[in-house]
Amino acid sequence: MxxxxxxxxxxxxxxxxxSGQDVVGRVLIRADSLTSCRAILVKxxxxxxxxxxNEYPKNSEEVYFENIVTVWSGTSHGENLPAGEYCFPFQFKLPPKIPRSFEGTYGHIRYVIEAKAEIPWGTDQLSSVFFNVECKYDLNEIEKSSDSLLFHKEENVCCCFCEQGPVIISLCTEKTGYIPGEYVLLTGEVTNRAGWHIESAEITLHETVKYKIKENTKVKKERLQRVERxxxxxxxxxxxxxxxIHIPDSAVCLQYxxxxxxxYDVTITFSMGFCSEASIRRSITIGSVPVGKVTMAVEGAPASPTVPVPSAPPLYSTLNTPNHEVVPILHQPKSSSDLDKQEEV
Incomplete structure (x- = not known):
């Protein structure tokens, strides 16, 4: 029994x-008879x-916190747990600077609570529960996140091996730091001084996740959004x-x-058909607390259609409320069948 x-x-x-919040819980036990038990621990x-x-796996691990508390001791009970039902509470505070939960191709970030009943001369009883954590990464505290992001470039293009005049790109955004759900808004002008017309323009948002094991690196690159002009x-x-161009809820903040x-990179490409292309790329910062004006929706019809790449959302994401409070929303892990994924070693 x-x-x-x-x-x-x-x-x-x-x-x-x-991050920084208290986590509260209980260990629930029912013993039908007097049971040998040294202690009940919560980690x-x-x-x-x-x-x-596979054949020669490599791995790396870093621990953000690890705490063990004794919620019941059998020392004063002859190392025996009497028959009955028990509820042992526990509480601990999450550190202020820890990364968010994440499930990726080559790695993960997880948070777990494990209870253990130490049974002398027997098999220990174990129970565990995983929980999600949202990183509180305040963009207001990050240098230059409120600065404009400049897309300025003058690039000569070649057509049939002959150099043409330049394509002059002079665009900017209101800021550099964003939270998932916001839009990056590009304003300015593009002048075509080449002797050949630009057939199309394309804006893309790419996510590049880098996994590190000592000096070795794996890279997973995915196109999240595409806008045509x-x-x-x-x-x-x-x-x-x-x-x-929309920043989807699947965008993650892996700070700490x-x-x-x-x-996360925004790339603007101008295609000259069979001729060369003119392009410019800039990086944006993803956080969980917004900075400056929050653009969660575009008023009126967009200047050009947004063509999203089908992608499953991450473990959870954030939705900004009117008072800028971050509300976590649970999602499922990304699917391995997402389109436009590329791998590099």
Whole structure:
């Protein structure tokens, strides 16, 4: 007989916790008879792990916190747990600077609470529960996140091996730091001084996740969004007024993790058909607390259609409320069948 129920539960149950928040729970036990037991322990742990390879796997792990507390001791009970039902509470505070939960191709960031009943001369009873954590990365505290992002470039293009005049790109955004759900709005002008017309323009948002094991690196690159614009005739100027590209909820903030990083790039490409292309790329910063004006929707019809790449959302993401409070929303992990994924070693 002995212990026939041994569970660890979080109360109240939340879709996600925020760094710095208290995590509260209970260990629920039912013993049908007097049971040999030295102690009941609760361990909380937050860690990141990167791993790849089959025959000779490589891995790396970093731990953000690991705490063990004794919620019941059998010392004064002759190392015996009397028959009955028990509820042992526990509570601990998450550190203020820890990364968000993440499930990736070559690694993950996870948070777990494990309860253990130490049984002398027997098999220990174990119960665990994983929980999601949202990183509180305030863009207001990040240098230059409120600065304009400049896309300025003058590039000569070649057509049939002959150098043509330049394509002059003079665009900017209101800021550099964004949260998932916002739009990057591009304003300015593009002048085509080449002797050949620009057939089309394309804006793309790419996510690059880098996984590190010592000196080794794996890279997973994915196109998240694409926006198309019409071409520009030779000698003409195209005016851009808040041309939007959406940052999807799948964008992640992996700050405070040293073995995984996420980089987000906005690339603008002008295609000259069979001739060369003119392009410019800039990086944006993803956080969880917005800076400056928050653009969660585009008023009126967009200047050009947005063509999203089908992609499953991450473990959870954030939605900004009117008072800028971050509300976690639970999602499923990304699917391995997402389109436009590329891998590099």
């Amino acid at each position: 002995g212990i026939n129920k041994f569970d660890v539960v979080l109360e109240p149950q939340q879709q996600a916790y925020t 909380s742990k937050g860690f990141a792990r990167v791993e790849w390879g 019409p071409g520009i005739l030779s000698g003409q100027t195209d005016i851009w007024l808040s041309v939007p 993790c040293s073995i995984m990083t996420a980089i």
